[in-house]
Amino acid sequence: MTDLNITRVDATEADFDTVLDSMLAWESVSDAQMQSTVAEIIAEVRQRGDAALMEYSAKFDRFFVNSMAELTLDAEAIEAAFNRLPEDKQQALRVSAQRVEDYHRHQVAESWHYTDETGVVLGQQVTALDRVGIYVPGGVAPLASSVIMNAMPAKVAGVSDIIMTTPAPDGKVSDFVLGAAFVAGVSEVYLLGGAQAVAALAYGTETVPNVDKIVGPGNAFVATAKQQVFGKVGIDMIAGPSEILVVCDGKTNPDWIAMDLFSQAEHSHDAQAILISHDRDYLDQVQASIEKLLPTMERQDTILQSLNDRGLFIRVKVLDDAKALINRIAPEHLELSIDDPESWLADIRHAGAIFMGRHTSEALGDYCAGPNHVLPTSGTARFFSPLGVYDFQKRSSLIGASATAASELGQVVSVLARGELLTAHARSAEQRIDD
Amino acid sequence: MTDLNITRVDATEADFDTVLDSMLAWESVSDAQMQSTVAEIIAEVRQRGDAALMEYSAKFDRFFVNSMAELTLDAEAIEAAFNRLPEDKQQALRVSAQRVEDYHRHQVAESWHYTDETGVVLGQQVTALDRVGIYVPGGVAPLASSVIMNAMPAKVAGVSDIIMTTPAPDGKVSDFVLGAAFVAGVSEVYLLGGAQAVAALAYGTETVPNVDKIVGPGNAFVATAKQQVFGKVGIDMIAGPSEILVVCDGKTNPDWIAMDLFSQAEHSHDAQAILISHDRDYLDQVQASIEKLLPTMERQDTILQSLNDRGLFIRVKVLDDAKALINRIAPEHLELSIDDPESWLADIRHAGAIFMGRHTSEALGDYCAGPNHVLPTSGTARFFSPLGVYDFQKRSSLIGASATAASELGQVVSVLARGELLTAHARSAEQRIDD
Numbered sequence: 107m108t109d110l111n112i113t114r115v116d117a118t119e120a121d122f123d124t125v126l127d128s129m130l131a132w133e134s135v136s137d138a139q140m141q142s143t144v145a146e147i148i149a150e151v152r153q154r155g156d157a158a159l160m161e162y163s164a165k166f167d168r169f170f171v172n173s174m175a176e177l178t179l180d181a182e183a184i185e186a187a188f189n190r191l192p193e194d195k196q197q198a199l200r201v202s203a204q205r206v207e208d209y210h211r212h213q214v215a216e217s218w219h220y221t222d223e224t225g226v227v228l229g230q231q232v233t234a235l236d237r238v239g240i241y242v243p244g245g246v247a248p249l250a251s252s253v254i255m256n257a258m259p260a261k262v263a264g265v266s267d268i269i270m271t272t273p274a275p276d277g278k279v280s281d282f283v284l285g286a287a288f289v290a291g292v293s294e295v296y297l298l299g300g301a302q303a304v305a306a307l308a309y310g311t312e313t314v315p316n317v318d319k320i321v322g323p324g325n326a327f328v329a330t331a332k333q334q335v336f337g338k339v340g341i342d343m344i345a346g347p348s349e350i351l352v353v354c355d356g357k358t359n360p361d362w363i364a365m366d367l368f369s370q371a372e373h374s375h376d377a378q379a380i381l382i383s384h385d386r387d388y389l390d391q392v393q394a395s396i397e398k399l400l401p402t403m404e405r406q407d408t409i410l411q412s413l414n415d416r417g418l419f420i421r422v423k424v425l426d427d428a429k430a431l432i433n434r435i436a437p438e439h440l441e442l443s444i445d446d447p448e449s450w451l452a453d454i455r456h457a458g459a460i461f462m463g464r465h466t467s468e469a470l471g472d473y474c475a476g477p478n479h480v481l482p483t484s485g486t487a488r489f490f491s492p493l494g495v496y497d498f499q500k501r502s503s504l505i506g507a508s509a510t511a512a513s514e515l516g517q518v519v520s521v522l523a524r525g526e527l528l529t530a531h532a533r534s535a536e537q538r539i540d541d
Numbered sequence: 542m543t544d545l546n547i548t549r550v551d552a553t554e555a556d557f558d559t560v561l562d563s564m565l566a567w568e569s570v571s572d573a574q575m576q577s578t579v580a581e582i583i584a585e586v587r588q589r590g591d592a593a594l595m596e597y598s599a600k601f602d603r604f605f606v607n608s609m610a611e612l613t614l615d616a617e618a619i620e621a622a623f624n625r626l627p628e629d630k631q632q633a634l635r636v637s638a639q640r641v642e643d644y645h646r647h648q649v650a651e652s653w654h655y656t657d658e659t660g661v662v663l664g665q666q667v668t669a670l671d672r673v674g675i676y677v678p679g680g681v682a683p684l685a686s687s688v689i690m691n692a693m694p695a696k697v698a699g700v701s702d703i704i705m706t707t708p709a710p711d712g713k714v715s716d717f718v719l720g721a722a723f724v725a726g727v728s729e730v731y732l733l734g735g736a737q738a739v740a741a742l743a744y745g746t747e748t749v750p751n752v753d754k755i756v757g758p759g760n761a762f763v764a765t766a767k768q769q770v771f772g773k774v775g776i777d778m779i780a781g782p783s784e785i786l787v788v789c790d791g792k793t794n795p796d797w798i799a800m801d802l803f804s805q806a807e808h809s810h811d812a813q814a815i816l817i818s819h820d821r822d823y824l825d826q827v828q829a830s831i832e833k834l835l836p837t838m839e840r841q842d843t844i845l846q847s848l849n850d851r852g853l854f855i856r857v858k859v860l861d862d863a864k865a866l867i868n869r870i871a872p873e874h875l876e877l878s879i880d881d882p883e884s885w886l887a888d889i890r891h892a893g894a895i896f897m898g899r900h901t902s903e904a905l906g907d908y909c910a911g912p913n914h915v916l917p918t919s920g921t922a923r924f925f926s927p928l929g930v931y932d933f934q935k936r937s938s939l940i941g942a943s944a945t946a947a948s949e950l951g952q953v954v955s956v957l958a959r960g961e962l963l964t965a966h967a968r969s970a971e972q973r974i975d976d
Contacts (some may be wrong), residue, residue, distance in 0.1 A: 195957075195960055197956075228647075228912065235923065247962045248960065340925065362969075372964075405963075451666060460666070465947035466940055467947070469970040473953065473954045473970075474950055476663050477663065478938065488670065490775065492937075502893065503894035503927050505897065511900075515909055515910065516902075518633045519908045522685060522686055525717050528808075529840065530840065533804075535904040535905060538900050
């Protein structure tokens with residue numbers, strides 16, 4: 107096993123900015139070969155529909171079927187999978203789904219309108235999307251929580267048809283994932299993966315209905331396909347590797363912090379775990395906890411590579427200096443392992459989710475605290491938000507002018523539209539001006 | 542001049558669905574040459590900064606400068622441009638800005654939090670983006686309204702730094718556009734256009750600060766550049782040609798409707814104007830108005846081509862049948878030129894903006910009614926919303942668990958995380974479970 111070697115830096119050192127920038131740097135590589143492979147898959151699915159989907163399932167998932175019915179699970183099949191789960195998993199999925207639902211109800215936007223002093227009715231009508239698609243990756247880990255986090259905001263928004271696709275390598279699909287689909291209100295599941303699943307959701311086939319928006323994580327093929335169909339349908343944000351920033355005053359059990367850092371590092375070799383403290387001794391203690399605990403971890407190889415490649419311990423002069431670093435890093439997950447985390451909130455401008463206090467592990471948020479675990483990564487919390495109900499609602503502007511108001515405002519339109527040389531616009535408004 | 546030849550179809554005919562689908566079809570062409578030209582421009586600006594910008598201004602805009610100062614307008618210069626405008630334009634810009642500001646204030650989202658029965662503090666902190674960039678096209682028409690519509694939601698959201706870029710062909714820039722920037726609260730203007738302006742906003746140069754989000758319309762170079770920098774920064778929606786769907790009960794002055802259709806058709810040859818009525822005679826009357834008025838229009842060539850290529854008159858059996866067509870078309874602009882438009886709202890699921898009643902011309906919404914004129918096109922109102930304050934705010938989830946709550950919920954995390962084979966997640970939560 108390679109030695110542990112986490113980069114440590116002092117924020118007062120001259121080269122600190124350079125080191126931090128280079129550690130934070132992460133850019134998705136756009137590969138021309140990948141782009142053209144995905145474009146071809148999408149074109150095939152658009153042209154040949156179900157036939158192409160069944161061929162791709164055989165080719166990529168070694169799942170040989172004679173009809174789309176074998177790739178389709180209806181509500182009954184989804185419920186049956188839930189019923190096959192052991193009691194503790196059923197209960198945990200139910201608790202998670204309920205808590206996520208409760209939280210997301212606070213995000214529902216309502217329609218509104220008012221009449222202004224000119225006599226114009228103005229407003230916004232808020233409606234849910236009709237039909238959405240959730241992509242759930244296959245692979246080793248059955249991502250039940252991902253199903254709940256992606257489907258529940260759609261359910262709360264009032265989306266009537268929530269479709270899920272997930273690959274079934276060798277024809278196998280996890281009851282845990284299907285059970286999560288049951289508690290999250292998924293309408294039907296198609297056992298499809300990769301770019302072909304995204305293409306089917308975007309354009310529809312004889313069997314798979316086309317959706318209005320596609321969300322959920324996936325490999326490079328899935329991510330590229332989502333980018334290519336963006337505009338035809340909506341997509342969620344573009345996700346990079348997961349990250350955590352822990353700020354600690356030195357009074358939290360260092361084993362706790364070590365394990366919190368591991369919980370991000372275990373995601374992938376390019377995940378990023380950063381710890382900030384003013385206390386050098388405390389950073390040493392966490393380092394010692396990491397050395398002690400790492401050999402006990404199932405995913406120690408991934409954790410080690412992540413910590414060595416992208417892990418970072420930052421010593422600040424005083425803990426308050428961490429605030430500026432938080433806003434500069436704009437972390438996906440921020441743990442404030444300090445005494446009075448609420449007092450910091452007003453100074454925090456950019457973070458996906460803020461975990462307040464020593465007892466609030468980031469893992470709570472991943473599974474069952476209530477807020478969404480789909481969060482902006484790689485500094486994009488500067489402009490992206492957590493996945494939410496607002497991603498599954500859309501708005502229509504409402505404008506209703508009385509004859510008087512149309513006459514009055516028509517004169518303003520006339521000046522502006524003629525200034526822009528758009529005379530049909532001008533005359534459309536002018537003809538409603540009273541003589 | 543080519544003859545007027547608007548497609549007319551009856552919704553009761555057998556081939557109606559096919560005709561409608563083919564008339565609505567519109568897909569942006571993604572050109573590999575364009576992609577690579579834009580990628581090269583972006584790379585040049587990232588590598589050589591201001592020097593590249595000055596070279597591109599000379600090459601593309603015939604604007605030869607010795608320093609970036611000549612491409613930079615500060616707040617004083619922006620105000621001076623406003624002061625050079627004639628009184629009627631100043632006044633019209635002020636009215637428009639004020640009305641747009643008033644409407645958008647209704648969209649501001651506030652932070653919220655609550656403590657649930659488990660003792661977990663849950664909430665969402667809403668903050669404005671720090672700095673945004675507005676792209677304003679050059680060309681023949683000085684798009685003052687576009688400046689107001691793109692900048693004002695950012696201003697209302699509380700964005701502290703609103704930067705505008707606009708090309709200055711031959712060194713010329715419109716006082717009307719700069720005057721709009723003044724009333725809309727733009728902080729500074731850079732006289733830059735094309736993909737190079739987008740690159741400068743996304744990555745920053747020695748002079749141009751990098752922004753968090755780029756919004757505003759542009760030509761194919763600009764649109765392609767925005768797609769390429771998406772992820773590094775946020776962007777607004779992908780816009781297609783403008784469209785209008787007018788539903789009329791046959792009781793509105795046909796000249797009014799003809800001019801309303803012109804007001805979209807004058808935008809571009811691929812803009813789309815559709816009229817639906819149950820009344821064949823009325824459709825004939827609007828046709829006659831179009832024939833009468835078209836020769837009087839400044840932009841008659843564009844209008845004629847738009848109406849011939851993409852214009853559509855649809856006769857429905859009864860007017861209520863229009864509701865299903867509205868939701869199928871999901872129009873950018875919907876004019877309900879009928880007696881009681883409010884009674885239709887509950888049935889309308891997809892539309893960018895709804896103009897209610899005979900007096901509410903679409904042009905009112907373009908300039909000064911209050912709602913935004915940046916709206917989803919080409920059926921994307923199924924999942925996109927008008928540009929709004931929500932595009933310039935983002936959210937951070939808040940989670941604060943007491944020791945008791947962390948212990949209780951830790952047991953749920955344990956089951957779910959172990960079910961997903963993510964044992965560091967599990968142990969991170971488990972270590973906070975009370976013995």
